[in-house]
Amino acid sequence: MALGPRYSLIHSEFNEFLFATVGEEKNGMRLSVLSALTRLGLDPWGEAARLSGLHKDAAVRALAAAIAMLPEGNWKVSDSEAIAGGLVNRLPRRGASAIQPRHRDTIRDRKARPGISIWLMCVVFAAALLFAALHRYADDAPEPEPPSTVSATHQ
Helix, strand or coil: CCCCHHHCCCCCCCHHHHCCEEEECCCCCEEEHHHHHHHCCCCHHHHHHHHHHCCHHHHHHHHHHHHHCCCCCCCCHHHHHHHHHHHHCCCCCCCHHHCCCCCCCCHHHHHCCCHHHHHHHHHHHHHHHHHHHHHHHHHHCCCCCCCCCCCHHHC
């Protein structure tokens, strides 16, 4: 299953933020925001989206708190807010007025998803077959014989 465009690594609006360096770990390796958030058990794309929707100061505080929970590398816990400030600047900004409305289902989108139409057609076809079969069975059924009118005196 392919990732949606929002989560695609090639075209993600959060790439600049997620692949930015938090700092260097004690073993000399770069620690990216993506790796840091993953280590903390957070969904990196979800967290990036959440942070980009916050006011800048709130986003810096939230990211600084997350960085402070990481084992120290070449940075100190006291550097967390400064590191977070630089990283938050890499996020696409979305204020309250910039929040995009939910995607509306358009006719073009519905045409791109023929599955529901096919299932509906199958149900209608099956109902028509069932109706035809029941109607034919009713026509082919033998007619009941009228009750016998033999009287008890003729026996």
